[in-house]
Amino acid sequence: MSHDPHTSGRTGRTGRAVRAAVAVEKNAPVSLETVIVPDPGPGEARVEVQACGVCHTDLHYRQGGIGDDFPYLLGHEAAGVVEAVGPGTEGLEPGDFVVLNWRAVCGRCRACARGRPWYCFDTANAARPMTLADGTPLSPALGIGAFAEATLVAAGQCTKVDPAADPAAAGLLGCGVMAGLGAAVNTGGVGRGDTVAVIGCGGVGAAAVAGARLAGAARIIAVDIDPRKLEWAAALGATDTVNAREQAPVAAIRERTGGFGADVVIDAVGRPETFRQAFYARDLAGTAVLVGVPTPEMRTELELLDVFARGGAVKSSWYGDCLPSRDFPMLIDLYLQGRLDLDAFVSERIALDDVEEAFERMGKGSVLRSVVVR
Known part of the structure; x- marks a missing residue:
């Protein structure tokens, strides 16, 4: 009672x-x-x-x-x-x-x-x-x-x-931290030594940066149009920042990954243009993750031959594909240890x-x- x-x-x-x-x-x-x-x-x-x-x-x-x-x-x-x-x-x-x-x-x-x-x-x-x-x-x-x-x-x-x-x-x-962190760790499967790009570095995107760092990514490229958000991303572990008002994101990500593209690209904005950037900024057989939430009227179009030829995976991330009973206690422990x-x-x-x-x-x-x- x-x-x-x-x-x-x-x-x-x-x-x-x-x-x-x-x-x-x-x-x-x-x-x-x-x-x-x-x-x-x-x-x-x-x-x-x-x-x-x-x-x-x-x-x-x-x-x-x-x-x-x-x-x-x-x-x-x-x-x-x-x-x-x-x-x-x-x-x-x-x-x-x-x-x-x-x-x-x-x-x-x-x-x-x-x-x-x-x-x-x-x-x-x-x-x-x-x-x-x-x-x-x-x-x-x-x-x-x-x-x-x-x-x-x-x-x-x-x-x-x-x-x-x-x-x-x-x-x-x-919600937000788990969604972004899980998009990197759970949905994107970021591993040690991977290259990762995160498009959109508000709360969810910044958490994706933190998740990629936690997973041991070697290079984490943060992309945004707001210098403040890029500063937040750098503080949370981004090794590179790209102001999308000054540089084309796909070209900038490729430039920082030896011309190949990132192993995992996370779209934390959820707009047709950013999703397309995520798709083309990944390496061959790389993974694109959509965690930003689109609105109902949004549509996107991709060349089907590119979907076939580039291989890899295109995923959406539901709540960072988390299992709260498994993930929340673990992440709180990492927080208390000073690691998150x-x-x-x-x-x-x-x-x-x-x-x-x-x-x-x-x-x-x-x-x-x-x-x-x-």
């Missing part, structure tokens, strides 16, 4: 009343609302949120770019402490420090049955809706909704990690009231991540 329950008469169930940042309607500024977080049901957990990163995905929700199921409870890159668990929940108890994930694997679908749970086709979210004080159901961003003092998730969305980690840094594994600088991604710590201003700074490219902290 949960502790510190409050009663929401209009919802007819007990729950905790919290402050939260909500996108009430398309393109409207985020507003702070009172939200009722229900007591957890079977297989669910209520988590007291200690920190949550401000991700581009949250802005896409606010803009209506992901769906029209307003109002949205925003926030998903989060870490916190389990406050209560529902009946039948195993391996998780109040007091556990957790990073939240949005792909709680089922263990039963055809992907899981084939030993590929990172592709799980039936991931879980909490069944009980969080609501506004008047009973209006909320749609939690990526099934999490963590721009709040507490949130309700499926127990499988809680990954226990070492509580010595700073929540502001640890929570970023919940998650602190470098935390540009500023802000209050819940400052989310809208954080979206503005994100749009200007002046931060890697703003993080809401308690």
Whole structure:
């Protein structure tokens, strides 16, 4: 049973009343609302949120770019402490420090049955809706909704990690850092001595640089149009930087790899032109990875003969093809050992009231991540 329950008469169930940042309607500024977080049901957990990163995905929700199921409870890159668990929940108890994930694997679908749970086709979210004080159901961003003092998730969305980690840094594994790092390590299969290029060095691209360095890449070429982002990439391990306003990316990458192209090229932008650059900037039999998220109207065209003749692989990366139960604890351990600088991604710590201003700074490219902290 949960502790510190409050009663929401209009919802007819007990729950905790919290402050939260909500996108009430398309393109409207985020507003702070009172939200009722229900007591957890079977297989669910209520988590007291200690920190949550401000991700581009949250802005896409606010803009209506992901769906029209307003109002949205925003926030998903989060870490916190389990406050209560529902009946039948195993391996998780109040007091556990957790990073939240949005792909709680089922263990039963055809992907899981084939030993590929990172592709799980039936991931879980909490069944009980969080609501506004008047009973209006909320749609939690990526099934999490963590721009709040507490949130309700499926127990499988809680990954226990070492509580010595700073929540502001640890929570970023919940989306952007894991997406970029995993695009290099898991999807791209970067190995010792490889050459790697990363196109787009915002939060996800910078994490791909860090992942390539962690994997032992010999040369890491960061490409962007913003000198600040190139500086961030260099600090995280890029050996070369290319300002795409001054040099054509494909030619610049080839120039730095003996004329061959990189073994792995990661597109962290997700536009037709950058995807084409990634395809042609790789070596013969090299790998191109798309981790930047396109919009629905985008189209791309490649010469089919080049697809055949160049060999290799063209992949998309879902959440860095991560398995949270495997990857999050390992990466937190590397962070605590000083081998993975998650602190470098935390540009500023802000209050819940400052989310809208954080979206503005994100749009200007002046931060890697703003993080809401308690």
